[in-house]
Amino acid sequence: MDEINLFESLQYLMKYVRTSGSWVIAVCPDTDTTYPSCINLMAGIVPHDAHFSGRTILFPEGGKLTLVSHQVDCDFAAPFEVSFLGWGKVTSKATDVMAKWRSAAQRVISSKGDSL
Secondary structure (H helix, E strand, C coil): CCHHHHHHHHHHHHHHHHHHCCEEEEEECCCCCHHHHHHHHHHHCCCCCCEECCCEEECCCCCEEEEEECCCCCCCCCCCEEEECCCCCCCHHHHHHHHHHHHHCCEEECCCCCEC
């Protein structure tokens, strides 16, 4: 996935979080390029009225967007929604990772705007 698509996906997710007030966790593959690109893009597009803590944007409306590597355990206590960024061609390993996150989340959000 190129940086333009990652940028557009993060922009959509920020808009979704701001309007819904929910917590969305965006899961990226932990590769040499994808996860660092997502973190850098996210840091560069934080709105002026939001707070960025390194991997989470906290919005004044109450929502938050968190970016994690696929290697992070999905045992978060609070209810969350999940989206997948930068996966490209899905492998069996990716399918297993996505299944784990899907089962832990309240809802899966497409980075293109539709609920899955």
